[in-house]
Amino acid sequence: MQLELRNVCKKVGSEFHISDVSLTFESGTLNILLGPTLSGKTSLMRLMAGLDKPSSGTVHFSGQDVTGVPVQKRNAAMVYQQFINYPNLTVFENIASPLRIARVAAPEIKKRVAKVAELLKLKNMLKRSPQELSGGQQQRTALARALVKEADLVLLDEPLANLDYKLREELREELPRIFSETGSIFVYATTEPSEALLLGGNTASLHQGKVTQFGPTIGVFSRPQNLITAKTLSDPPLNTLPVTKLNNKMMFKSQVEIPILGRLPHLPDDDYTIAFRPHHLYLSPTSDQAIAVKAKVVVTEITGSESYVHIDIAGIRWVLLAPGIHNFDVHETIDIFMDPSKFYVFDSNDSLVVTPETVADV
Amino acid sequence: MANITLKDIAHSYTGASDNPDDYALQKLNLTWRDGGAYALLGPSGCGKTTLLNIISGLLIPTKGQVLFNDDDITRLPTEQRNIAQIFQFPVIYDTMTVFQNLAFPLKNRGRTQAEIEPRVIELAKMLGLEKDLYTKAQHLTADAKQKISLGRGLIRQSVNAILFDEPLTVIDPQLKWELRSQLKYLHKQFGFTMIYVTHDQTEALTFADEVIVMYEGQIVQVGTPEALFQRPEHTFVGYFIGSPGMNIVPCVLQGNKVLIEGHEITLDCHYPEQAASAKIEVGVRPEYLSLAQPDKKGLPVKIIKVDDVGRHKIVRVALNDHLFHVVISEISAMTGDEASLVFDTAHTNIYVNDHLIAGEKP
Numbered sequence: 001m002q003l004e005l006r007n008v009c010k011k012v013g014s015e016f017h018i019s020d021v022s023l024t025f026e027s028g029t030l031n032i033l034l035g036p037t038l039s040g041k042t043s044l045m046r047l048m049a050g051l052d053k054p055s056s057g058t059v060h061f062s063g064q065d066v067t068g069v070p071v072q073k074r075n076a077a078m079v080y081q082q083f084i085n086y087p088n089l090t091v092f093e094n095i096a097s098p099l100r101i102a103r104v105a106a107p108e109i110k111k112r113v114a115k116v117a118e119l120l121k122l123k124n125m126l127k128r129s130p131q132e133l134s135g136g137q138q139q140r141t142a143l144a145r146a147l148v149k150e151a152d153l154v155l156l157d158e159p160l161a162n163l164d165y166k167l168r169e170e171l172r173e174e175l176p177r178i179f180s181e182t183g184s185i186f187v188y189a190t191t192e193p194s195e196a197l198l199l200g201g202n203t204a205s206l207h208q209g210k211v212t213q214f215g216p217t218i219g220v221f222s223r224p225q226n227l228i229t230a231k232t233l234s235d236p237p238l239n240t241l242p243v244t245k246l247n248n249k250m251m252f253k254s255q256v257e258i259p260i261l262g263r264l265p266h267l268p269d270d271d272y273t274i275a276f277r278p279h280h281l282y283l284s285p286t287s288d289q290a291i292a293v294k295a296k297v298v299v300t301e302i303t304g305s306e307s308y309v310h311i312d313i314a315g316i317r318w319v320l321l322a323p324g325i326h327n328f329d330v331h332e333t334i335d336i337f338m339d340p341s342k343f344y345v346f347d348s349n350d351s352l353v354v355t356p357e358t359v360a361d362v
Numbered sequence: 363m364a365n366i367t368l369k370d371i372a373h374s375y376t377g378a379s380d381n382p383d384d385y386a387l388q389k390l391n392l393t394w395r396d397g398g399a400y401a402l403l404g405p406s407g408c409g410k411t412t413l414l415n416i417i418s419g420l421l422i423p424t425k426g427q428v429l430f431n432d433d434d435i436t437r438l439p440t441e442q443r444n445i446a447q448i449f450q451f452p453v454i455y456d457t458m459t460v461f462q463n464l465a466f467p468l469k470n471r472g473r474t475q476a477e478i479e480p481r482v483i484e485l486a487k488m489l490g491l492e493k494d495l496y497t498k499a500q501h502l503t504a505d506a507k508q509k510i511s512l513g514r515g516l517i518r519q520s521v522n523a524i525l526f527d528e529p530l531t532v533i534d535p536q537l538k539w540e541l542r543s544q545l546k547y548l549h550k551q552f553g554f555t556m557i558y559v560t561h562d563q564t565e566a567l568t569f570a571d572e573v574i575v576m577y578e579g580q581i582v583q584v585g586t587p588e589a590l591f592q593r594p595e596h597t598f599v600g601y602f603i604g605s606p607g608m609n610i611v612p613c614v615l616q617g618n619k620v621l622i623e624g625h626e627i628t629l630d631c632h633y634p635e636q637a638a639s640a641k642i643e644v645g646v647r648p649e650y651l652s653l654a655q656p657d658k659k660g661l662p663v664k665i666i667k668v669d670d671v672g673r674h675k676i677v678r679v680a681l682n683d684h685l686f687h688v689v690i691s692e693i694s695a696m697t698g699d700e701a702s703l704v705f706d707t708a709h710t711n712i713y714v715n716d717h718l719i720a721g722e723k724p
Binding site for chain 1: 405406504534535536537539542543546547550551561562563564567568569587588590591592601602603604605606607649669670671672673676
């Protein structure tokens with residue numbers, strides 16, 4: 001089983017909500033659509049489900065063109081951000097409802113509901129009404145209803161967004177196991193890079209209706225092919241620095257000189273963007289290659305064991321993540337250190353030209 | 363500007379009662395000093411919104427008093443309390459410009475244009491809205507709209523406190539970083555008392571100087587982010603703060619030793635003997651656990667799952683039926699699924715009936 005989008009576009013008025021997307025998802029895999037609000041996640045899911053028809057391009061299921069086939073005639077299930085359950089039905093009947101509509105025989109319904117209830121830890125809740133459940137259990141019920149259909153395609157549109165932080169954490173940990181125990185194609189939309197990384201699977205990074213990269217999630221995170229993908233996958237945000245390379249010198253606003261080390265000498269003279277992660281900025285030098293920079297503290301955020309120092313370097317904002325508790329005053333000038341071995345470099349077309357030296361540096 | 367004191371406050375939505383179970387908010391006492399940054403943190407239904415509504419005047423508590431400095435304002439309506447409130451969804455006038463929106467609270471109170479203009483421009487600069495001052499709010503993005511909401515809360519210099527009710531819920535992750543740091547910066551600049559309600563520990567810890575953790579209508583700990591992380595006073599705080607939360611497992615306590623499933627660990631402190639009926643648990647954060655080669659000094663565990671989340675790896679290990687989360691940067695030294703689990707005893711806590719107990723250093 002396989003879902004394939006070929007050069008799919010969705011135009012609403014004069015605006016392209018989806019532009020030229022080609023993707024292939026295999027059965028038994030989890031595929032994450034990651035991007036900010038309005039990047040096209042929901043539009044893409046609606047096209048996959050058959051709720052909308054593409055303006056151009058085709059949708060194929062197991063090689064068969066299903067482009068014009070409406071949602072009722074496809075074997076798809078969808079879970080939304082708002083957990084939707086029937087308030088006057090028990091949890092059992094809520095989960096069973098799609099099977100009742102499909103006129104599945106009663107003993108088979110009982111068997112299949114019991115199976116998903118076991119998987120989603122709802123076994124002891126089946127006789128209750130949805131209002132008697134916690135938010136997490138209500139969303140699990142909605143998930144169970146999607147899974148019980150044993151649909152070929154299960155679409156989850158930010159399913160954890162309305163849950164408490166801790167409940168989200170728990171469900172995130174369980175979901176990969178649930179996904180792996182069924183043979184469906186799972187598509188999961190989220191705005192949160194950390195959620196994508198926790199869930200694993202494959203990720204399609206979305207920006208303004210286009211897929212900027214698709215591949216195994218950790219690979220897209222560690223080897224983003226372009227700057228926008230790197231930014232989409234980063235939380236805390238990636239630090240970036242626009243530089244110009246000229247005559248064996250790499251300069252930022254003729255103020256900071258970046259020594260031409262590692263793989264940088266091979267780059268032709270041009271404009272580049274250097275990017276690196278907040279935990280790869282340091283308060284003390286980590287190697288003899290470290291580059292010292294003066295920075296002005298904007299504000300410091302302290303979590304229980306780490307500090308996020310927001311800094312300003314000649315009008316550019318960066319975040320430095322340091323272990324331990326550091327209290328700097330607002331506007332204090334501090335020395336910070338960059339490590340060139342941790343640099344990603346993107347060329348003037350925002351394409352990746354240099355990656356960090358080792359995987360551990362990612 | 364005022365200190366806010368909650369004196370013997372309790373609230374029951376069904377009216378005065380002698381049954382403690384009727385109270386959504388159990389009796390509590392708290393003082394918030396003028397100019398502090400506070401967070402009320404807890405899961406849905408813990409009573410944090412009830413408490414916020416008591417401060418804002420939307421609710422009159424069943425018992426107790428609310429004092430601004432020495433004035434009892436328990437029964438004073440919201441509009442006379444001189445507080446500003448910022449909600450989950452931006453509250454702004456879509457057809458007004460950014461300038462008009464920001465000026466509105468001042469205009470309402472009869473300030474002259476000469477007073478209003480410099481203040482609006484100053485604040486717009488701080489919020490990064492100066493380019494959009496004469497743009498109608500309806501043309502702006504969700505995060506810009508929430509910035510206007512923040513600005514409307516901050517515009518009056520005389521407010522007693524600014525209350526935030528989950529203000530970043532609808533904001534995309536990358537923009538959250540910007541808004542969060544801006545809010546903290548504005549707090550440092552203006553010195554208003556700020557009270558921030560959230561279920562998101564990252565927001566609470568990074569924003570507040572002092573976090574009030576609530577659980578089932580009670581305050582379980584008041585402390586700095588560091589204290590909540592290092593020395594949770596209640597197992598709930600250990601679980602709720604940190605991602606993943608603290609590992610809490612049953613143990614047998616013998617002076618300066620604990621036995622977990624029969625395996626002995628020597629602690630840094632000596633603990634008094636506990637009642638035979640007491641529930642005794644050891645608590646250690648995933649960050650303070652490490653994995654060594656099997657048969658080394660440590661608990662013999664089985665590696666169940668490794669999640670690579672980018673900056674570090676979250677490893678789930680099992681000791682018989684007990685699961686532990688371990689956060690480590692590299693797992694390359696491991697072969698097979700057997701490992702030794704090593705505790706950092708300087709960061710290992712003991713809980714008796716869910717409460718932290720102190721030990722004595724030898």
